[in-house]
Amino acid sequence: MIEIALNVNGKEHHASLQPYLSLMDFLRDMLGYKGVKVCCSTGECGACTVYMNGKLVNSCVTLAAAADSGEITTVEGLASNGKLHPVQIAFIETGASQCGYCTPGFIMSAKVLLDEHPNPTVDDIKDVISGNICRCTGYTKIIEAIQLAASIQLAEQVYGD
Ligand code: FES
Ligand code: FES
Known part of the structure; x- marks a missing residue:
């Protein structure tokens, strides 16, 4: 041990x-x-x-x-003061989660992308999620969720929470 x-x-x-x-x-x-x-x-x-x-x-x-x-x-560590992270909110809002089994991994990858590229292109998104596999969604909703998360995050930076 x-x-x-x-x-x-x-x-x-x-x-x-x-x-x-x-x-x-x-x-x-x-x-x-x-x-x-x-x-x-x-x-x-x-x-x-x-x-x-x-x-x-x-x-x-x-x-x-x-x-x-x-x-x-x-x-579990992404929410802050009881408030979900923008990526978590966006996955809910876009229906990017079906069985949900892959979702935590995608959310972790997406957060890193938005930390480094607050306004990512679709290719940036595809690149960061290339190591995550989803068997349910076909990925379109996941890409939409990450785009929405970027918008939410930018709006929070401009207008506050
Ligand atoms: S369970 Fe770790 S990469 Fe699949
Ligand atoms: S939502 Fe089921 S594997 Fe991705």
Whole structure:
């Protein structure tokens, strides 16, 4: 067993775990962050996407040990003061979520895009979600959601929340 300490969604955690435990299983099974979805478990689908020290990672192919002393954000950490993130609002408003299993991963990817490119092109959007697979929506609604999220975010910056 190894000991790690990390911050998840602003909260400090200390844990004793097997060195081979994935970050996905650690977040879900030991800490209860069920917004981290289990799907392919081979780094292909993006359902398990989280931020580790500000970067997108597929948590199924990342060791929990690699997060020691780091900061993790899951989809549960995006809302602020009880208010959903613009990307979360936009996914609801556009109906971009059907079964919803892929949705947390798409939302995490989209937020990173909007942090870096507040007014993205469709090609920018397609590029950032290229690591996320959805079996339900056909992607059109997801692209619309990210465009709407960009508009909401820009409006909030101009007019306030
Ligand atoms: S479950 Fe991690 S990439 Fe598919
Ligand atoms: S909404 Fe079902 S897999 Fe994407």
